[in-house]
Amino acid sequence: MFGVASDLVILLIAIIASLPTAVPLAFTGVTGRASSISNSPPKLFVFDLDNTLWTPELYQLPPDPPPNSVRLFSDVSSIISMIMSKYPDAKIGIASRTKSGDLARKLLPTFTEFQGTKKIRTLFDYVEIRTGDKTVHFKNLANKSDIPLSDMVFFDDALSGRYGNCVPVAKMGVTVGYCPKGMNMEIFENLMTRYEGARSEATSWEYDNHGRNESP
Template sequence: MSNPKLVVFDLDYTLWAFWVQGVDPPFHKDKSTGDTAGANQLLSLYNLDQYISFKQIYPGSKVTHFKRLQADSGVPFTDMMFFDDEQRNITDVSSLGVHCVLVHHGVATKLVNEELQHFLKKRCLTASQPDRTSDGH
């Protein structure tokens, strides 16, 4: 069994402990700068860009975003993992077949490693289930 092909992290209250909308470092209000520009700037300031090979920052519906991610990347939903701090997003994106993780106190290496193990276990269980579609059931 393989690891997820695409791991997605929500930004606000997941990768960092604040909400970036409407603020830019040095964190003053600036209505002329969009959320996406501020988020990109923070990813760079936190040196997180080095870990990102496929980046999309999409304000709005997480379901719409994941459909766009799937179309742009070609990765099936079942090969994706998503970390977010909001239960409504976890519920919505889970319905697509994405392995979702509710983050309570920010993302940490331990949490990511534990969830990679859960992802693999879920994969193994699914693979060991008999294929009911091939035998007419």
């Protein structure tokens, strides 16, 4: 559903940046490409939590939700496994914008999805869970990891506007994958194909015309 190469249309980030945030943009799959791209694989893979790695969003839950109230999307374990096997030198991080930070930190260690044995929390090298603009998350990640923003990839379900994350983070030079219905293998592989195959001289966005959904 999320992307046949022949259907993709490229939009320059400068055009997107010039649009008022109130103008809705219709996307089903989107990636931002950094303006200065090294030939090396990503050094840091960063994921949002709510509606990206897991569902439902934490604000929808009571303060002390019953066990198994939150589940990981079905491809998350396979995606993390692929990162660890295909990119063994890469780091993995979390960038979550939430007012339910305590609950998020409490939930992360409860998942043993990776090959059914390891606690998923132990696989994340850097965790930024806080309120506020995600550009702050990424400044902190860059400082903690000493990894350039252009060597990071990021997956998030919120595109643009007041609570959007994809567009502002892409403007920092991070390669961004938009996953409006949660993380899946197709989105991950499509972004990695673009990251590894493209040597673009200008930041761009790619989106799929098929089955569009209005962005929030």
